[in-house]
Amino acid sequence: MREAYHEQLGSIGTQLGDMCGLVxxxxxxxxxxxxxxxxxxxxxxxGDDVKVDEIRSAAEEQSFNLLALQAPVAGDLRTVVSVIHxxxxxxxxxxxxxxxxxxARRRHPQPVLPAEVAGYFEEMGxxxxxxxxxAEKVLREQDIELAAQMESTDDQMDDLHKHLFTLLMxxxxxxxxxxxxxxxxxxxxxERFADHAVAVARRVIYVVTGSMPNIED
Amino acid sequence: MREAYHEQLGSIGTQLGDMCGLVxxxxxxxxxxxxxxxxxxxxxxxGDDVKVDEIRSAAEEQSFNLLALQAPVAGDLRTVVSVIHxxxxxxxxxxxxxxxxxxARRRHPQPVLPAEVAGYFEEMGxxxxxxxxxAEKVLREQDIELAAQMESTDDQMDDLHKHLFTLLMxxxxxxxxxxxxxxxxxxxxxERFADHAVAVARRVIYVVTGSMPNIED
Numbered sequence: 001m002r003e004a005y006h007e008q009l010g011s012i013g014t015q016l017g018d019m020c021g022l023v024x025x026x027x028x029x030x031x032x033x034x035x036x037x038x039x040x041x042x043x044x045x046x047g048d049d050v051k052v053d054e055i056r057s058a059a060e061e062q063s064f065n066l067l068a069l070q071a072p073v074a075g076d077l078r079t080v081v082s083v084i085h086x087x088x089x090x091x092x093x094x095x096x097x098x099x100x101x102x103x104a105r106r107r108h109p110q111p112v113l114p115a116e117v118a119g120y121f122e123e124m125g126x127x128x129x130x131x132x133x134x135a136e137k138v139l140r141e142q143d144i145e146l147a148a149q150m151e152s153t154d155d156q157m158d159d160l161h162k163h164l165f166t167l168l169m170x171x172x173x174x175x176x177x178x179x180x181x182x183x184x185x186x187x188x189x190x191e192r193f194a195d196h197a198v199a200v201a202r203r204v205i206y207v208v209t210g211s212m213p214n215i216e217d
Numbered sequence: 218m219r220e221a222y223h224e225q226l227g228s229i230g231t232q233l234g235d236m237c238g239l240v241x242x243x244x245x246x247x248x249x250x251x252x253x254x255x256x257x258x259x260x261x262x263x264g265d266d267v268k269v270d271e272i273r274s275a276a277e278e279q280s281f282n283l284l285a286l287q288a289p290v291a292g293d294l295r296t297v298v299s300v301i302h303x304x305x306x307x308x309x310x311x312x313x314x315x316x317x318x319x320x321a322r323r324r325h326p327q328p329v330l331p332a333e334v335a336g337y338f339e340e341m342g343x344x345x346x347x348x349x350x351x352a353e354k355v356l357r358e359q360d361i362e363l364a365a366q367m368e369s370t371d372d373q374m375d376d377l378h379k380h381l382f383t384l385l386m387x388x389x390x391x392x393x394x395x396x397x398x399x400x401x402x403x404x405x406x407x408e409r410f411a412d413h414a415v416a417v418a419r420r421v422i423y424v425v426t427g428s429m430p431n432i433e434d
Contacts, residue, residue: 064294068290068291071288077281078281081280081281081301084301085301169398176394177385177386177394180401181385181397181398181401184402185401185405188402188405
């Protein structure tokens with residue numbers, strides 16, 4: 001019974017790792033679509049989001065069955081409940097990558113971003129892909145040292161986001177309001193993507209250590 | 218055993234109802250702080266968010282204990298898993314109300330909103346409070362007819378949000394970029410608040426009927 005349980009749990013862990021790999025690709029490709037105004041890539045990201053949702057449903061169903069059939073307690077139960085939260089976070093990361101791709105599609109063939117801020121989004125994209133890749137490794141290997149390091153990677157995202165806002169808010173912003181609105185929302189999507197990656201890492205720390213790292217809003 | 222189980226589950230249900238009441242008050246007061254540039258009210262909302270977080274922790278801990286000690290199956294298990302999701306949504310609604318209050322505080326004593334868009338936010342605030350109130354009733358009374366009606370109330374929010382963006386994006390927007398950035402983010406906070414209220418209602422439908430209404434992104 002316990003062996004079957006751990007096999008099933010291992011299989012859900014693999015699914016979460018796969019799901020994290022998909023959202024990592026999604027944000028990487030969505031960033032490309034955004035920076036290169038590439039409609040084909042945007043459509044690909046938009047079409048692929050269903051895969052994330054499918055794995056999420058499967059993981060949630062399997063967690064439910066584990067709870068119903070195996071009635072886990074203590075650390076095992078903590079793991080299954082965490083799977084439910086992590087699947088939520090990963091699905092949301094997929095949605096945010098989707099929003100980026102949709103912004104690229106909406107403005108096509110115009111680029112969404114003026115050259116002046118493209119560099120920020122290249123960097124935010126890089127940090128988002130880095131965080132998603134780290135979250136995947138944390139999920140697959142239960143690497144809680146790496147999980148803790150992700151907080152400082154997330155600080156990079158917050159810094160980029162703050163600088164972007166300073167630029168937007170300055171009286172010298174030359175690109176008009178409509179562009180500023182797009183840039184504001186896109187900046188928010190990347191920042192939230194990073195927050196969810198860190199939330200995944202925190203959940204893994206909780207699974208492994210039994211205590212939740214402090215959460216800032 | 219089963220009786221103790223249902224008592225505990227009832228107590229968590231009451232907690233979620235209370236939590237929903239708190240976030241309803243939070244968004245109502247945050248909207249007041251925003252529209253009246255009232256620092257005192259903004260501070261109150263910001264200070265009160267910890268209460269939402271406390272109930273959320275308590276509800277999550279009790280769900281965990283129910284799973285560990287009672288090993289519920291079928292409909293009972295569905296309920297407990299849904300509690301975990303609902304507590305997530307409600308906490309996020311609290312965070313979004315907090316973001317609105319912080320925007321009001323950040324710009325104080327200046328109003329955040331130009332008079333021209335204040336009416337939109339008055340309306341979005343009204344719809345947000347309505348949805349949170351409906352979600353509370355849905356939680357307390359398992360009223361799935363009302364839960365289904367919330368979709369069309371949410372459509373009102375989406376319409377307001379779209380109109381607001383049309384206004385922002387028009388070449389005649391006279392209030393500059395910095396204001397547009399604030400308005401963009403605030404609009405997003407109300408829209409997301411409404412989405413989470415609807416997600417709560419959908420979960421209750423799932424608990425009662427056993428099947429999840431279709432979720433659009």
